[in-house]
Amino acid sequence: MSIELRNRLFEQLDQLVLIDPHTHINALDPSSHTLADILGYHYYTELSHSAGMPKELIEEEGISAKEKVGRLIENFGPITNTIQYSWFIEMAQKLLDFEGDSVTVDNWESLFDAAEKKMSADNWTETVFEKSRLESVFLTNDFDDPLEGFDTSKYVPCLRTDDLVFHLTNPRTKVRLLEATDTDVTDVASARTAIGKLFAHFTSKGAKACAISLPPCFAPVHVSDARAETALASVLSKGTAADEADQRAVSNFIFWTLAENCRAHKLPFDLMIGVNRKVFPAGVYQGQDLYDSRVSLIQYKDLLNAFPDVTFPISVLASVTNQELVSYSWIFPNVVANGHWWYSNTPTYIQQDCAARLEAIPRTKQIGYYSDMYKMEFALPKFAMYKRILAKVLAENFVIDRNWSEEAAVELGTQLLRGNVETIFDVGN
């Protein structure tokens, strides 16, 4: 009973045309050219590396796309159980007309060739958008991105700010800021001017969010201008040799300034909380980051209280933080639960986290899912995974456990998948 029920709910949710509110798509080159663009995704390279494939073999310079794909698929055996592998298969079936249910040394070449052919079509990106039922995708733009050469209503700009908050110690950041804003950041006032110009630029180009990823130890506080002044002087002159306290004060000052600009420009500020960078420096590209699950949203107490008018869509890296996210979204008007991020983007954790959110956070304050993808082809299988789990939770926890009608359940699912993205980010409506 429950299986037919959830299939019915899935079918309806699967008809929706969606907006993907967080991706790493390059608007100038959004989709893949060969399977190497697909399998070069860190979800595959890191799993293959973890399963024993040498980094040198994976990342060898100068090998052809076909060679790279062949090597990775030859080493697929140990990862066929993973949900990530299933994304690849579903993508191949639905977008590339692949008919098998596993890709092996025996059949990969024909798939590679077929993919290359399809992907070289002029309208390939359009085809992917259509088959994936996607209307638009949010980008992740460096602060000095010119945001030119693409349709910003389809590829929605989003100001990514990790460099500003955590890497002003790097002289290159100051140079990039100067080039992007014509402002030489030398003190608090010029820093404010430069950041204000970034926001003006981004919002003039249709940006719909500011975003940042944050380490577990970060606990933003307001610092006085005087403190910011000395800290900034220290960091700009000494770089990474600056006192840790000064570096922290600068991060806090910049972070607070970003929040002030989000308020002024009415931009939601996506907080992605919990990542430790380069925990495994010998890992493959983008496969080096991990986390410490000992983090709490209480660290954001001052921020959430200081900016009641800024909406903070929050993503947490570890599922053990999800209950805090539920509780903080249930109490703070400006906190929104946002998707299922990275290491929590696997079915078991999504199901538990999604169910807990659906029953205790106002339905208007939950963004169901974003793909976090680097290439357009991943939206389809990732959203499909989420929609199946959402359908399961709606079927079991609402229709069966709480006697909801199927229609009401689909309506709730629709709001999570589409409606809230529109209202929270002011897009597509």
Add this chain to the structure above:
Amino acid sequence: MSIELRNRLFEQLDQLVLIDPHTHINALDPSSHTLADILGYHYYTELSHSAGMPKELIEEEGISAKEKVGRLIENFGPITNTIQYSWFIEMAQKLLDFEGDSVTVDNWESLFDAAEKKMSADNWTETVFEKSRLESVFLTNDFDDPLEGFDTSKYVPCLRTDDLVFHLTNPRTKVRLLEATDTDVTDVASARTAIGKLFAHFTSKGAKACAISLPPCFAPVHVSDARAETALASVLSKGTAADEADQRAVSNFIFWTLAENCRAHKLPFDLMIGVNRKVFPAGVYQGQDLYDSRVSLIQYKDLLNAFPDVTFPISVLASVTNQELVSYSWIFPNVVANGHWWYSNTPTYIQQDCAARLEAIPRTKQIGYYSDMYKMEFALPKFAMYKRILAKVLAENFVIDRNWSEEAAVELGTQLLRGNVETIFDVGN
């Protein structure tokens, strides 16, 4: 199969007459007079506030009960998914003969009027007790509560001690202590005397528990009398300006003294662990508290070892602490797992936590549920929610997974719901 099974188990558990071992009922005014008493519950005001309803609209002074209810129901749209909303609907259906399955701008007025009429009946409280199949409820009494004017076998007193442990810095607390005990607390000896008198008073009035809620940072240790003496002097003279170390020492001294009195008077000491007060000061009344899930029962190691003869029914605020509660209850004879508290009182967390307890804690050491209610009308839907989940866990994890008979499963459920309340708190038997 499993759904019929769990319905059968639920039907049997639902016949039980229960004692609610933790509520905030006012014995002199236990039930509601209008729907405003129901919807004024922080579970509704805080969700509506979180969903965007201004605090001023919710808490405006001088508006009528009907006006308040109307405003809240007009803003119900965003919270119809929540389990808290479902409590309201089930309460209306079962206690107020409401026939719909949603309360909207179109039907709320007639419900309001019908409710007011029913609630004004002389025997309304009795009716609620009967329909809810409740025999008695535990109260949460301030230490200076005279405990007069009500039947203490039906409204069982419970000494709440947060003020004593954490607010001796407030001069008002000292005055209240003097008024309640005729003892002027000026030093360790007089503090012991005063607290002893409170316990004598409460137990003479049939109190069956001492209770306290504790912040995540609290880690009780024994302090010497000499240390307590200087700390108490500092706190009594300087109030909140006293050294933090002194404040902590006083909290520890008072807390330890409470445990000594629990031992002397054979009272269980309910520990409700994990709440941070006033995290969101701009929140609605009672909708300002949150938590830091980074807490461990290891913080209570000294206490649990020092008082082997005191039973500690422990509630934890975050589900991530539940496994520790399971393990500590499994090892320490004096630890009992107590209900599903506040932010963990939602189906997904209850189910996971309940299942983990049922399979690893002795069956005599688990208190299934308490309502934590402020008005009598909430016992019915809250216990019903819990009983449905308990029936589900018993059906799936015991009857199906472990081949238990339905009879044995119901017996286990009965012990959690009723038997253990009797034996642990020495009531109703």
Add this chain to the structure above:
Amino acid sequence: MSIELRNRLFEQLDQLVLIDPHTHINALDPSSHTLADILGYHYYTELSHSAGMPKELIEEEGISAKEKVGRLIENFGPITNTIQYSWFIEMAQKLLDFEGDSVTVDNWESLFDAAEKKMSADNWTETVFEKSRLESVFLTNDFDDPLEGFDTSKYVPCLRTDDLVFHLTNPRTKVRLLEATDTDVTDVASARTAIGKLFAHFTSKGAKACAISLPPCFAPVHVSDARAETALASVLSKGTAADEADQRAVSNFIFWTLAENCRAHKLPFDLMIGVNRKVFPAGVYQGQDLYDSRVSLIQYKDLLNAFPDVTFPISVLASVTNQELVSYSWIFPNVVANGHWWYSNTPTYIQQDCAARLEAIPRTKQIGYYSDMYKMEFALPKFAMYKRILAKVLAENFVIDRNWSEEAAVELGTQLLRGNVETIFDVGN
């Protein structure tokens, strides 16, 4: 549907002949002689103690095996709900031909007598191995174990190193080291020599792993030889009176030296992370340890990076750490998720943890289960519990949710139960 399906999967997994990769079996006396050996297991004594049975009654010196068993069974009432009790019943049914489904004051004596008779048979141990479908078991050997008098291919030695890392403060450890290695540990060089000899001895006897249990606060770092030298001098002369920093430096130095020897001898290094010893000193034998769930694998970052060639099968005590274990196994080639340990070895946590691992860790890097048993009779019911849960997860999360064939699901289960033990520990193949 799902129940028949999981039964079919279970039946197939239950046919496998297994190697148990972590036990506390005494190779010279592996199985029980009476039920007292079974019920003396801390899982029963601690639960009975927790449920109110006095320690003096449980551990009284000089009582007969029959008297001890009688006392424990008389007090079984409060623990019949626990999964541990169900192990006892299943063991009695499958190994002792017990026909009831509960052991009570009315029937225990005949069971005791029947058990004693069966257990006194010369081939009892062989019978248990056969009925349990076990081929061999890993031991937990003290570093000074001579490893003589038994078949090391059936009872596989494993070097347990807690004493070396944490108890060099105890003069007895130094004496035992001298006796075992003919090396008087007085400085860094002689410590290295002694440890090298232990590894040579153990590997010459067919040891297949080095293992250690670690407290939540441990965070291994490399210390210089100079630092180790002064710290070791301090610890060897002052014992537990040595500076805490010195004790920590010695633990780090020894721990790092163990990892170096694991690398040199190609031994996996089992890390069992999270236990606090003697939290409840008044508890029964082996029923005194608990934990602090606030622990993170980030504490092992330096170690994991420093020893890419050492395989670390990691067990975590608390289920809240399982997601980190999933993520670290997904990224680090040298991290393997290992079994379900102790307080996480109950169905609810196993199911959640197992499901999360199966969908995100390469299938080659997961060791499904070990029994941790002290007596051979426990392998059967403990593995049976795990196999039922594994079958449930494979049925629901793979066959139903992901359209896997039953054959593919059984293959994955087989790899977790048997294949990976062979490849990771280089045994049985």
